[in-house]
Amino acid sequence: MKNQFLIVLAIATTVFTQAQTPTTDNIKSVNEVVTADNVEWGWLNPLRGNKSPAAGKLWGDRTKNEPAGFLVKFNKGFSSPPHIHNITYRSIVIKGLLHNDDEQGEKQWLTVGSYWQQPAGEAHITAADDNDNMAFLDIQEGPYLVKPTSEAFDNGERPVNVDKTNLVWLNANDIEWVSSKSNVETAFLWGTHEENQLRAVLLKLPAGFSGKIKNLSSNFRAVVISGGLTLQFSKKEEKSKLEPGSYFGVEEDSKSIITTDKETVIYIRSNGDFKVK
Numbered sequence: 001m002k003n004q005f006l007i008v009l010a011i012a013t014t015v016f017t018q019a020q021t022p023t024t025d026n027i028k029s030v031n032e033v034v035t036a037d038n039v040e041w042g043w044l045n046p047l048r049g050n051k052s053p054a055a056g057k058l059w060g061d062r063t064k065n066e067p068a069g070f071l072v073k074f075n076k077g078f079s080s081p082p083h084i085h086n087i088t089y090r091s092i093v094i095k096g097l098l099h100n101d102d103e104q105g106e107k108q109w110l111t112v113g114s115y116w117q118q119p120a121g122e123a124h125i126t127a128a129d130d131n132d133n134m135a136f137l138d139i140q141e142g143p144y145l146v147k148p149t150s151e152a153f154d155n156g157e158r159p160v161n162v163d164k165t166n167l168v169w170l171n172a173n174d175i176e177w178v179s180s181k182s183n184v185e186t187a188f189l190w191g192t193h194e195e196n197q198l199r200a201v202l203l204k205l206p207a208g209f210s211g212k213i214k215n216l217s218s219n220f221r222a223v224v225i226s227g228g229l230t231l232q233f234s235k236k237e238e239k240s241k242l243e244p245g246s247y248f249g250v251e252e253d254s255k256s257i258i259t260t261d262k263e264t265v266i267y268i269r270s271n272g273d274f275k276v277k
Contacts, residue, residue, distance in 0.1 A: 021120070029221055035242060037243075061142070069137070071137075085147070088117065094244050172185070196217075229241075
């Protein structure tokens with residue numbers, strides 16, 4: 001009886017572990033920049049070589065058990081075989097047209113600024129249909145692995161596909177941490193605003209924006225999705241020009257000085273609050 005209990009407990013523990021996507025990130029961010037033209041590229045699935053999409057590191061190491069953010073490039077006409085991942089990931093389209101759904105699903109081509117979430121263990125395919133296709137992927141644990149559908153499992157989470165036209169944008173007057181004078185808009189994507197919990201939003205900065213984002217948490221990471229901006233961590237530093245696919249991290253209680261020439265959308269993943277002024 002005791003052995004049977006231990007077996008049941010082990011199975012229950014395994015299922016519980018599979019169902020949990022971490023909701024915190026204990027790695028402290030620092031002031032850093034990775035411009036789109038300085039991204040380190042390799043293969044997303046090295047065993048498939050150039051048959052695999054290309055993967056570009058922004059932060060972390062997707063091959064280890066740690067949070068990571070990376071870019072993925074897909075050739076026109078790419079369509080993966082049905083597969084699963086061992087961990088949940090979230091993604092934003094940066095270039096082109098991308099589809100992510102189960103094998104029988106009708107193609108839903110997500111355009112730039114669209115968002116999807118792929119739960120661990122769920123069978124799906126990913127496809128691309130433009131000349132230049134790229135997405136940003138955000139994982140809270142690793143390693144990021146591709147596995148056969150025979151190993152599929154239900155981790156309790158559900159897939160999400162949100163076309164950019166279905167995003168709900170709140171203006172600065174609706175958000176207490178965004179200055180009403182900034183004309184910045186915010187769309188909430190995932191997570192919770194409880195203390196020290198991970199969350200992600202999109203910020204839409206208007207053309208001609210000139211202001212600051214102050215990080216108030218231990219972990220703040222941002223990726224330029226569309227448009228473009230210039231960034232400094234202090235007025236004494238040289239400006240960095242960040243095009244779509246660029247990344248910047250900000251240490252706690254530090255400010256990033258940002259200006260834009262055109263409307264710009266950035267993805268912000270943080271472990272707490274920040275302020276836009």
